Amino acid sequence: MEKFDAIVVGAGPAGLSAAYTLADNGLDVIVIERGDYPGAKNVMGGILYSEPTSQIFPDFWKEAPLERPIIEENYWLLTEGSVTKVGHRNEKFGEAPYNAFSVFRAHFDKWMGEEVKKKGGLVICETVVEDIIQKDGKVIGVSTGRTEGDIYANVVIVAEGVNSMLTQKALKMQKMNMKEDQLAVAVKEVIYLNEEKIEDRFALEKGFGATIEVIGDATKGMVGTAFIYTNKESISIGTGALMSQMIEKKISPNDLLEAFKSNPMVRPLIQGGETKEYAGHMIPEGGYNAMPKLYGNGVLVVGDSAQMVNGFHREGSNMAMISGKLAAETIVEASGKGDFSEKGLASYQSKLEESFIIKDLKKYKNASEYFDHNTELFSLYPELASDAMYNFFKVDGTPKKEMQKKMMREIFAKRSKTSLAKDMYNFWRVLV
Amino acid sequence: MHSVVCIKQVPDVTEVKIDPETNTLVRVGVPSIVNPYDMNALEEALRLKDQYGGKVTVITMGPPMAEEILNKAVGHGADEGILLSDRAFAGADTLATSYVLSTAVAKISEEEKVDLIFCGKQAIDGDTAQVGPGIAARLKMPLLTYINGVQECDPEQNKIVVKRKVKSGYEITQTQMPAVITSNRDINDVRYETMPDLIKAARFKAKVWGNKELQLDQKQLGLNGSPTMVRDIFAPEEKQGGEKIHFNPDKPEETVDMIVNKLVPSVVVPN
Ligand SMILES: Cc1cc2nc3c(=O)[nH]c(=O)nc-3n(C[C@H](O)[C@H](O)[C@H](O)COP(=O)(O)OP(=O)(O)OC[C@H]3O[C@@H](n4cnc5c(N)ncnc54)[C@H](O)[C@@H]3O)c2cc1C
Numbered sequence: 001m002e003k004f005d006a007i008v009v010g011a012g013p014a015g016l017s018a019a020y021t022l023a024d025n026g027l028d029v030i031v032i033e034r035g036d037y038p039g040a041k042n043v044m045g046g047i048l049y050s051e052p053t054s055q056i057f058p059d060f061w062k063e064a065p066l067e068r069p070i071i072e073e074n075y076w077l078l079t080e081g082s083v084t085k086v087g088h089r090n091e092k093f094g095e096a097p098y099n100a101f102s103v104f105r106a107h108f109d110k111w112m113g114e115e116v117k118k119k120g121g122l123v124i125c126e127t128v129v130e131d132i133i134q135k136d137g138k139v140i141g142v143s144t145g146r147t148e149g150d151i152y153a154n155v156v157i158v159a160e161g162v163n164s165m166l167t168q169k170a171l172k173m174q175k176m177n178m179k180e181d182q183l184a185v186a187v188k189e190v191i192y193l194n195e196e197k198i199e200d201r202f203a204l205e206k207g208f209g210a211t212i213e214v215i216g217d218a219t220k221g222m223v224g225t226a227f228i229y230t231n232k233e234s235i236s237i238g239t240g241a242l243m244s245q246m247i248e249k250k251i252s253p254n255d256l257l258e259a260f261k262s263n264p265m266v267r268p269l270i271q272g273g274e275t276k277e278y279a280g281h282m283i284p285e286g287g288y289n290a291m292p293k294l295y296g297n298g299v300l301v302v303g304d305s306a307q308m309v310n311g312f313h314r315e316g317s318n319m320a321m322i323s324g325k326l327a328a329e330t331i332v333e334a335s336g337k338g339d340f341s342e343k344g345l346a347s348y349q350s351k352l353e354e355s356f357i358i359k360d361l362k363k364y365k366n367a368s369e370y371f372d373h374n375t376e377l378f379s380l381y382p383e384l385a386s387d388a389m390y391n392f393f394k395v396d397g398t399p400k401k402e403m404q405k406k407m408m409r410e411i412f413a414k415r416s417k418t419s420l421a422k423d424m425y426n427f428w429r430v431l432v
Numbered sequence: 433m434h435s436v437v438c439i440k441q442v443p444d445v446t447e448v449k450i451d452p453e454t455n456t457l458v459r460v461g462v463p464s465i466v467n468p469y470d471m472n473a474l475e476e477a478l479r480l481k482d483q484y485g486g487k488v489t490v491i492t493m494g495p496p497m498a499e500e501i502l503n504k505a506v507g508h509g510a511d512e513g514i515l516l517s518d519r520a521f522a523g524a525d526t527l528a529t530s531y532v533l534s535t536a537v538a539k540i541s542e543e544e545k546v547d548l549i550f551c552g553k554q555a556i557d558g559d560t561a562q563v564g565p566g567i568a569a570r571l572k573m574p575l576l577t578y579i580n581g582v583q584e585c586d587p588e589q590n591k592i593v594v595k596r597k598v599k600s601g602y603e604i605t606q607t608q609m610p611a612v613i614t615s616n617r618d619i620n621d622v623r624y625e626t627m628p629d630l631i632k633a634a635r636f637k638a639k640v641w642g643n644k645e646l647q648l649d650q651k652q653l654g655l656n657g658s659p660t661m662v663r664d665i666f667a668p669e670e671k672q673g674g675e676k677i678h679f680n681p682d683k684p685e686e687t688v689d690m691i692v693n694k695l696v697p698s699v700v701v702p703n
Contacts, residue, residue: 002631030631122634127627147626 011038014303015159017324023119039109068209174292182286186240216382433486469552507633523655530566
């Protein structure tokens, strides 16, 4: 019977970061992944952040398979026939240590898996963890779908992603069946275009990349966003919205993406490209209020399984990786004391509280729910921005003073002054 | 029983495209797999081990990354894996490949006598089916190609009985061991790895033998030892659908006659 120091369930950024840190500290760790290889089934937009990644894999950009360093980030407020844009390009983002990269998870996760192996960690794929083995109220291992498939360890790290069946059912650390306003459904396509075309269309120097986050018509007024990211030889384009709203509006994720792709503001960017991949995935949006119990007797929960996503800033992979690292550090300390009880692992919670993860999740804790009930930001405001900008730029002989009055009149016709003030206050409260 | 199974890493041809200009395989970004025929050969060897005991050694000639297929074989239950890798081996055709493989088998046999050598019938990236026969010729061993399974094996008497696929059916053949066997595809269900075997595979480090270990004749290696010349590569014409025979419900005899007249002259229905 094999007994390891730690078992990690799931080879995503959370699980692999945990495994790498454990192996790097000389612990005997095994990762179990159901996909053919790490990343085989994983979906992300995907923008990977440099600073958190290098906390685990220093200088990763020198070897890891990355697409483009991101030097420009944009927000678009989209209506059916107009777009209002804000963005920022900075040369500093184009220099080591960089700020962010576009990546393909199928390549990047696989690379992380190889790094884990280099440190002596074991990565076993094509194997599903079906249950958690518990004895006397303590987690002691996992059972897999294979013959002689039970394996044992001092600690199990659950890094199973958003569809957290083990956390819910076997461990009862999370409520059964997450609520529909705590999950977003996202779909993504990878559209192939040659490098020069991409660089021309996004006005980029060779090899660099840009992102666009889109609010408004992209989600047909639902709470959600769309995105367009440049890869080396392709563009990742996707849309996502709260499941509750998709059900309410009876809009399928696929139709949403098709509508977004055919919006005249978006179409020229992807024209002539060939769609080679299509993927759908869920994103946890419940945030702080929906977090499960994070540690127990012989068990820790990390990444998406612990609802660690900041939807408003498109951050998930970074929280996944840092939570994995903190979980691993907790286990290294616990190994020193030989105490893997709930008490022995409690410092994982305080490590998270001290990190940006819980601080950020707390800050936005009411955001999803607020927007689910007040969808103005996603429908009305892009319209208002469009009207204002249209009047501002239009030259038709109207004196400027009159034009400004007209602009305000039109805005107040769509939303009263008090409502606007309230919205501003609320946006401020949930977002800032 | 000691079996040696020769396996090869190949691009997954179900995901390969042909470059329409050069007619060669576009291999970039295509995942690598174990040649599927070789997996059935390995499974057959493992079943003999399950039944008669002994050992299964897998060997592959290839670049350093080919080590991963040896780990895969160990995950299925192979006991030992040796990677035959050297710059001098690069560019080998079937002649040079069988030279390296047969020398490796001979070296393995010096340490622990080899009873059977298994190969896949052919590799899906070249479809030549020449390496197995090449090994048998060089080692002067009996050769059983296109087998659909081992029917009997008698390690005491050094006898083996196999079922072979031949043009008009099957043939049961017996021969003396040591022998070389090349295996058809889908003749057995490749086993689902057990957890302990997978853990063993994840920890497994293959031995690597290069020219230093094998002491080969440089002239017979790699490109130098490969007389094969590719004259032309072309995509085969797409197969047209077969002839359709119209069925007349009023005169079924007529249709039957027509079919019989077509089938009898061919080999399908003996006269
Ligand atoms: C469309 C989309 C776009 C996104 N864009 C971004 C972005 O641009 N930037 C960003 O930072 N984040 C983004 N995210 C979020 C990010 O993808 C996640 O936060 C991150 O992947 C979480 O990592 P994880 O390791 O917790 O989970 P996952 O990456 O989901 O990994 C979980 C792993 O566990 C395996 N698994 C699950 N159950 C079992 C089991 N029982 N047995 C064995 N294996 C199991 C799975 O196969 C999977 O490999 C996006 C998400 C989506 C859906």
